[in-house]
Amino acid sequence: MSLKNLPALNVVVVGGGMITAEVILPTLLQARKEGWIGDVTLASRRAKTIHELRKQFPDEKWDGLPDAKDPEHSDADCYKEAIRKLKGPAAVLVATPDHLHTPVILEALASGHDVIVQKPLCLKVSDAHEIARLARQKNLYVYTDYHKRHDKAVRAAKYKFSKGELGEMLCGHAWIEERREMPLKYFALWAAESSSFEYIGCHYVDAYHFITGLTPKRVAGFAQAKLLPKLGKKAKDAGQAIVEWEDGSVLYVQTSWVLPESNPNLTNQGLQLTGTEGEYRADHADRNSNFVTQSGGVQRYNPHFFKPYNDWDDPAKTSWVGYGGESILQPLEDIRKLHAAGPSARPAMLEQLEKTRPLPTQALIGTAVNEAFRLSVQNGSRFVRFDEKMFPILEA
Numbered sequence: 001m002s003l004k005n006l007p008a009l010n011v012v013v014v015g016g017g018m019i020t021a022e023v024i025l026p027t028l029l030q031a032r033k034e035g036w037i038g039d040v041t042l043a044s045r046r047a048k049t050i051h052e053l054r055k056q057f058p059d060e061k062w063d064g065l066p067d068a069k070d071p072e073h074s075d076a077d078c079y080k081e082a083i084r085k086l087k088g089p090a091a092v093l094v095a096t097p098d099h100l101h102t103p104v105i106l107e108a109l110a111s112g113h114d115v116i117v118q119k120p121l122c123l124k125v126s127d128a129h130e131i132a133r134l135a136r137q138k139n140l141y142v143y144t145d146y147h148k149r150h151d152k153a154v155r156a157a158k159y160k161f162s163k164g165e166l167g168e169m170l171c172g173h174a175w176i177e178e179r180r181e182m183p184l185k186y187f188a189l190w191a192a193e194s195s196s197f198e199y200i201g202c203h204y205v206d207a208y209h210f211i212t213g214l215t216p217k218r219v220a221g222f223a224q225a226k227l228l229p230k231l232g233k234k235a236k237d238a239g240q241a242i243v244e245w246e247d248g249s250v251l252y253v254q255t256s257w258v259l260p261e262s263n264p265n266l267t268n269q270g271l272q273l274t275g276t277e278g279e280y281r282a283d284h285a286d287r288n289s290n291f292v293t294q295s296g297g298v299q300r301y302n303p304h305f306f307k308p309y310n311d312w313d314d315p316a317k318t319s320w321v322g323y324g325g326e327s328i329l330q331p332l333e334d335i336r337k338l339h340a341a342g343p344s345a346r347p348a349m350l351e352q353l354e355k356t357r358p359l360p361t362q363a364l365i366g367t368a369v370n371e372a373f374r375l376s377v378q379n380g381s382r383f384v385r386f387d388e389k390m391f392p393i394l395e396a
């Protein structure tokens with residue numbers, strides 16, 4: 001199948017927040033320079049967001065909605081117009097807050113477009129099934145951007161596990177914790193609608209599923225709210241879950257988003273796994289390549305995530321490289337291949353991709369554990385089981 005003769009992929013990005021500014025737009029604009037991304041439209045809620053992004057990307061051409069001079073102008077539905085006008089071959093990238101993914105995904109699918117959504121796919125198992133049903137009915141692709149799957153430190157664990165070098169899983173411990181600016185500044189408007197567990201803990205629930213192929217059996221969730229209520233916020237400070245998997249192995253996932261402002265990186269994170277034949281232990285934040293500079297202070301630097309480097313051929317130019325971008329490029333490439341192959345080839349190709357990508361069947365795991373976590377926390381940390389469709393059920 002040749003992608004050479006295929007027109008470039010047009011894209012609509014919905015949501016103009018942190019991940020769009022820091023990863024999605026740089027990735028798309030770089031791919032457009034390489035010639036395989038076409039028109040870029042960004043639909044956010046407020047005109048102010050569009051104005052700020054124009055300042056951040058002054059030399060790039062892209063359409064922004066809402067297209068209003070008044071920065072306070074707000075339109076929560078303008079993504080519908082952007083999707084309606086989108087001409088194929090195309091993709092819709094969803095980067096709205098966690099609790100607002102579903103309506104945008106369904107709108108894109110109803111209009112016949114493939115979708116790339118930031119993790120988690122959604123917050124409810126019923127939503128995940130509705131998304132999967134519509135995607136199947138329309139032969140469309142819905143990829144959840146779980147970028148840790150592209151981190152070589154995680155891929156290495158998957159490889160060793162797949163070769164039997166770790167043996168059978170016994171237990172593990174994941175930690176992912178962010179500085180307090182996340183709920184206080186960046187997510188101030190929606191932090192209480194999600195939680196540190198649902199927002200970032202899901203990365204490691206997905207990573208365990210990705211590495212081992214196992215499905216979770218039951219979950220107990222815990223949460224604490226001590227600092228944020230004192231600062232006038234409804235959100236919780238921290239959340240943890242004990243996840244028991246189908247083989248009896250257990251993963252403890254520790255999350256918080258109130259780390260001190262002086263923490264030398266935004267996100268502390270890592271994973272430890274114990275198997276019958278081996279152990280894995282990795283700090284995914286401190287990669288031993290840190291900086292201290294007069295302008296930037298102490299920076300714990302992860303060169304693997306998504307960082308600027310000198311272009312090989314023109315060192316004056318900046319090239320963005322890393323797993324944060326690769327996990328957007330891979331689905332864009334998949335979508336191009338689906339278009340190149342044509343409609344009749346889609347069902348078989350999608351069936352194959354379901355096995356190796358976080359399409360709805362796999363992304364359902366992160367959503368189900370998120371919903372179970374919330375249910376358990378609301379019920380005194382009682383265990384929550386899953387039925388055969390991954391709907392959570394409170395244990396007696």
Ligand SMILES: NC(=O)c1ccc[n+]([C@@H]2O[C@H](COP(=O)([O-])OP(=O)(O)OC[C@H]3O[C@@H](n4cnc5c(N)ncnc54)[C@H](O)[C@@H]3O)[C@@H](O)[C@H]2O)c1
Pocket residue numbers: 014015016017018019020043044045046049075076077078079095096097098100118119120145146147186187199
């Ligand atoms: N892949 C990753 O590792 C990663 C990293 C960070 C965030 N995320 C995820 O990406 C999503 C966005 O995160 P963020 O950090 O950019 O959050 P953010 O709060 O900075 O940005 C969200 C944006 O969506 C906009 N929005 C809200 N309602 C909208 C609507 N109806 N139509 C259009 N835009 C709307 C908001 O105005 C805001 O600009 C979340 O689901 C988050 O969990 C993923």
